[in-house]
Amino acid sequence: MSDVDLTHDAGLTLDGVSAAYRGVTVLQQLRLTVARGELLVVLGPSGAGKSTLLRVVAGLEPVTTGRVWIAGRDVTADRPGRRNVSMVFQSYALFPHLTVAENIAFGLVVRDVPKVAARERARTAAEQVGAAHLLGRRPGQLSGGERQRVALARALVREPDVFLLDEPLSNLDLALRVQMRAELRALHDRLGATMAHVTHDQTEALVLADRIAVLRDGRVEQVGTPDEIWHTPASRFVAGFVGSPAMNVLPGSGPIQPSGAPPAGMAGEREIGFRPEAVVLGEPDGAAATVDRVEVVGTDAYAYLTLRAGNPVVARVPAAHRPARGDAVRVGVHWADTHVFDATTGLRCAA
Amino acid sequence: MLAPYLVGLVGLVLLPAAVTLALAFTEYDLVNPPSWAGLANVSELVTDPVFRVALTNSLVFALVAVPLRVLLALGLALLLHRRSFGSRPARVAALLPTAVPEIAYGLLWLWLFNPLYGPINQLLRVGGENGLTMLGRTPPQWLTDPTDARAAIILMSVFTMGETFVVLLAARRALPADVYEVAALEDATGWDVFRRVTLPLMAPVLALLVVRDLIASLHFSFVPAFVVTDGGPPPYATTYLSLFIYRTGFEYLRYGYAAAATLVMMLLTVAAVVLQWRLFRRYRAFYRL
């Protein structure tokens, strides 16, 4: 819906791209642009078409309509190798029969770069991702994080126009993921390269991205900076997908009446959404609710409530002041903290 | 990249085979031009007692030898897939007979089976008297008794299951370790593990190998019958379809008739393969593989 400003001279532009896999349309009239030097994170649930998007850019899947531009060139008809992109696969796709050094240099060697130069560049790339000590090993002898670094180095070594990263962090454990996330961001800043990074992890997207494109059923639901995505989700879907626990969404005429002045345009069927941290417990004119269960996460606690009308609501409270299971509480929220969506289209209303 | 193979496949197999199968409907003696005969050859085959014997022999051979070969290969693969004392030389040993050229293999067994002076019967006679075995029975008459001769041919073919063995060994080693760990946690017995884990997981490979062995069993029986038993003991104890076709076509110059037998043989093979494949599909549906 968001009208993207398409310039074909950007780092990467998808202009009305549709793609199908086994007869099922996976991407529908997709319009998206990634500025030069920008790190765009494509976020969406499984099956949204994220990987297909990357594969279309790489030329591994054909488009049915639309055009793909990379660094000002129309590459729609080019074969993968001519697009000057590199890709980090979710499985890393390292060649088990080659050493780390050979894996990194692979793209150079097959392009007939002289051996000595290739080796030198592979070493540099390995150093950039902190994998220089691994050069002599084979993929079978590496840990997950090490493989990931090698895959990155292989993508780096050729200095492509666009980096495509297909959920590269999803196979790592949490601590490692957090660390690699930071390193990846730092690497991007250092290189100033155009990157398209695919993930289903909203935290990863928020932390990493210059801009985020939220994908749903093969369409772009919203494109924006992490701030925009978080603070002004363009639809109920985006609002629900970004944030954990998810945003509470209740009928506009419903069981909770927010306090303060309602925004304009509350006519018609509306839904109001508010994040758990916006919920105020113990508001005297709030709606009556009972506490079903309480989860403590460090200093915070999440209280899972059921309103009298039967709607579930999650509230974030300080752990020290958390209610107990079975308590009767009153729940309130400020209009200022709410998002209003059209009940039928799910789109954000007004401001 | 496919071009050379397609040239070979069409030029050296499919086209020649089509020519031969077309000749099945002609009277052709290899010498004079073929003349159209319609189904005369096929209807003659139906009443030909020798063909019937050869057909039965081939079917019995396939029904006995194929399961034996595959089971032996499976047993060996399961026994030897893990490293243990002697497993390496044992693996090589199980492969060796497969490496022996067919004719040499035939000559070797011709001597091993020699009723009086062959090592097998000499071994069987150890401890016995007057040319009898220790149990006081006559040793098998490999080359003169019809049943023993058939057994001899099957025995010969069983020893050359190396190819099947290699594939099964590789398949067994490729099975994921975790399912065996689960089985161990459930305290499953060896038999249970085999029946409920190994067998279903290896079923696709086994099915493929059985199909292959079935197809090849017609070829396996040719050289032994040709070199070792010459189709005998009389009249036709080890005359298999392959030998029947060779003789009819090349020795008696009835190529059209032999081609008809080839046609029947191929149709039977196709039928067997299809049948087997359907059975396997039902099995697969059952296990949801």
Next chain:
Amino acid sequence: MGGRASGPPPLSGRIGRIWRALGSLFVLLVFVPPLLLLVSGSLTEPGLPPSPTPQVIPDPVSTAGYRQALAVGGVLRAALNSLLVAVVAVPLSVLVAALAGFALARLAPRRAALIVVASLVALMVPATALLVPRFAIFRVLGLTDTLVPLIAPALLGTSPLYVLVYYLAFRALPRDLYDACLVEDMTPMGIWWRFALPMVRPVTAAITALTFVFTWSNFLDPLIYVYDRDLFTLPLALRSLSVLDPTNFPVFLAGAVLATGPAVLVFGLAQRRFFHHDDQTGRNRP
């Protein structure tokens, strides 16, 4: 062997190991003696009245069988011809099979299925059905009485089965790896040579060994296509020894030993490779 044991043994600990060792021993005892007897038989003095008792070590040990096999059967000349055929046919055959298997694996499923079915049909054709039409083809090409007809089966990878085995092996390779190659702008030929072929080395080893044995022991083809005694291959030489009397068994066993040696050697060398696969994606067939 890689030491990657697949799960804990069903029979735990020492008892399991003992059983396995006994099993291995049994296998050795069953499979080795025929070949030992082949060797010991070949070293017996030919022409003597047969010994009524079993002899493992012949008395006297004699190499006369070998001398006669070389003299009477022309085994040496035949061995050279066989070697010539194998040296040309085996690499060519493996090349064709590997290329075709790879191309099949990259082909659209429907077209690949067509060729797979055609290959399966080809597998079912008995060798005897091909002799006469092939002879006619080779004659038209002027190739009878040369070694070319013996090399020709290499054009179809010796057996369509080997093409199918390669097909399955290549298909089992992870798709991401193919894609990674495409991103690097490699030609299909380059992908085959630099990536796919190295990944299926155990398959190549096994198929090379099998192709060698198949070519080496090919009997029907030379029987029909080769006239000139100078072009005889080993199986034909052995065939002419097989008409000797049973009591001349040392002569034909000597011929058999000479014919078997190279095949066993190739198999012995190759099996190290196809049993030794520790790379995780280099799984032998599916």
Next chain:
Amino acid sequence: MRRPKALLAALLATVLLGSGCGSGSGAAADGPVRLLVFGAPEELAAYRTLIEAYGQARPGNEVQLIEASDRKDLLARLATSVAGGAPPDLFLMNYRFYGQFAAKNVVEPLDERIAASEKVDPADYYPVAMEAFSWGGKQLCLPQNVSSLAVYYNRTLFAKYQVPEPKAGWTWNDMVGTAIAMTRDDRGVVVKGTESEGAAARPAVHGLGIEPSIIRVAPFTWSAGGEIVDDPDRPTRLTLDTPIGREALKNLVDLRQAYGVVPTDEEVEAEDDESRFANGRLAMLMSSRRSTTTFRSITDFEWDVAPLPVYQDQVGVLHSDAYCMTRGAKRKDAAWRFLEFAISAEGQQIIAATGRTVPSHVGVSQSPVFLDSAQPPRNATVFLDTIPTLRTLPTISTWPEVEDVTAGILENALYRGDRLDEVIRALDEQTRPLFARGEHG
């Protein structure tokens, strides 16, 4: 994809180049004459000697020997090469088997060439052999030998056990008696080697070796005044169901079943009769002249030949091989020149020297080359004396099948003791369709 295209191009080039050469060499009439023969290694050596001598006598004329290991391999080669349009120029074949090729017009008639030849005079050859190869009134092949069955016997062994040696005119019963007297155990005691006696009586020496086949039955049936087929020229069935045929069969079977003088099936499979004889453990062997080559290497004992025993008349059965020219031969004239040489006195002397044949050339057969007393058998005239009594088996195109079928039945009769009525019925039933399908010369 550059390389596969190059590969394909190379392949096509090879194919085209190959076919170019092929059509070139196929049409050319030069190159060696190709002669297809089969035989044991010693026999093949004899043919190589012959070809060498030809090369020396006629420099520039080359002959290439195509060797098959046995008759069946030879048939397969001949059949495929004729079908493929590249037959050998000449092949050597027994008259019992050439019928299927003669009937199919594969063999080139030689009458005109014989008439025009200065070297070949039909009158020089034994008529019985020449007639065996005449088909439909035409001389198709020229015989190189006129062998026949004889009884080889171990003189040393006969002397040791003081049994009278076989001599001309002896009867079947004489032969059985002699065989019984010669069947001995390892202490030299006469034993009866029948199954009922138990394995304890396994003889060390057997009295007689004979192959259970129609060609061994035939001469005795004839000798008793019978026939083996209803019409020797146009046979439609075997006539072994006549009293004479039946008796001949029964007597053959009794050799094993009643007297145990011939080795058992098992023993024959373990060691064939020829080597049993050569190893000194068979007193007599009924075989053709070709065994002579093998037996000449015997050094341990003395041996000789005797004529076949008789029922009433002395009758022998012809064993003759001839050179045949294929109709599709590329070098007919050159082939004919070699053929002339091979069956001429000179050529036959070379083959006769190996001992393998009884020369079909009358002059050579009566010359010292054949009757040479330095080499056994001393009594070589036995083969010549038999010639006037020789009869031939029917030459119909399906005769090879008849021999194969009957061999199986007779083998079971001799070794397994099938009921004689069953045997005779099976022989008749199973050969009728073969005779019906056969073509006659």
